[in-house]
Structures are given as structure tokens and as C-alpha cells.
Amino acid sequence: MTPPDFTPFTVHDLRRTFSTSLNRAKFDERWIEMALAHVPRNRIAATYNVARYAAERRIMMRAWGDMLSLWEQGQSARDVIAKARRDASEVMDLDVADDL
Numbered sequence: 118m119t120p121p122d123f124t125p126f127t128v129h130d131l132r133r134t135f136s137t138s139l140n141r142a143k144f145d146e147r148w149i150e151m152a153l154a155h156v157p158r159n160r161i162a163a164t165y166n167v168a169r170y171a172a173e174r175r176i177m178m179r180a181w182g183d184m185l186s187l188w189e190q191g192q193s194a195r196d197v198i199a200k201a202r203r204d205a206s207e208v209m210d211l212d213v214a215d216d217l
Contacts, residue, residue, distance in 0.1 A: 139181065142198045148174050148205070173205040 132153060139149050148170050180201030184194040 135181065138184070139177065142180075142184070142194075142202070144177050144180075144202060145170075145173065145205070148177050152178060172208045176201050176205040176208070 136149055136153060140146065151170050152174050180194075180197050183197045183201075187194040187197060
């Protein structure tokens with residue numbers, strides 16, 4: 118059996134796939150950027166604020182794993198995406214205390 122012929126790719130290609138997929142799923146761009154460790158314009162504030170959107174990102178990242186599993190099985194991730202977006206949008210400022 119001949120192994121499949123894959124096009125070479127880099128880690129950056131995986132990051133682009135992650136960003137593109139989650140943006141298409143309409144997750145908050147700020148959460149995506151923080152998950153990718155992209156530094157905001159204010160580098161000093163970014164250094165001291167690594168937990169920003171932690172609860173929302175946790176929900177989004179769990180959904181990302183579920184999305185990949187569903188797609189691998191040839192299934193739709195529409196329900197997973199909708200639930201994760203809903204759950205993340207309901208994170209209250211009070212929930213941030215859980216991260217402390």
C-alpha cells in the first residue's frame with residue numbers, strides 16, 4: 118500500500134487553520150488572538166494580563182477539540198459551535214474570580 122501524498126505544511130499553517138476556522142465559526146476575535154498568543158499593541162499590559170478572557174478561551178478551545186473530532190468523523194460541528202458561543206457569551210465578570 119502506498120502512503121498518501123501530503124502537501125508539506127508548517128506549524129504556522131496549523132495556526133492559520135485554527136484562526137480561520139474559529140473566525141468562520143464567529144468566535145470573538147480577541148479570544149482567538151489571545152489563544153494564538155498574539156501580543157496586543159500595549160506590550161507592557163499584555164505581559165501582565167495573560168489570563169484575559171481565560172474562561173471564554175477555555176470554552177472555545179474545548180469546542181475546537183470537539184469540532185476537530187466531529188469533522189474527522191464526517192459530522193457537522195454546527196451544534197457544538199452554537200453551544201460554545203452561547204456559553205462563552207454568558208461568562209460573567211464574576212466568573213473571572215474562578216481563575217484567581
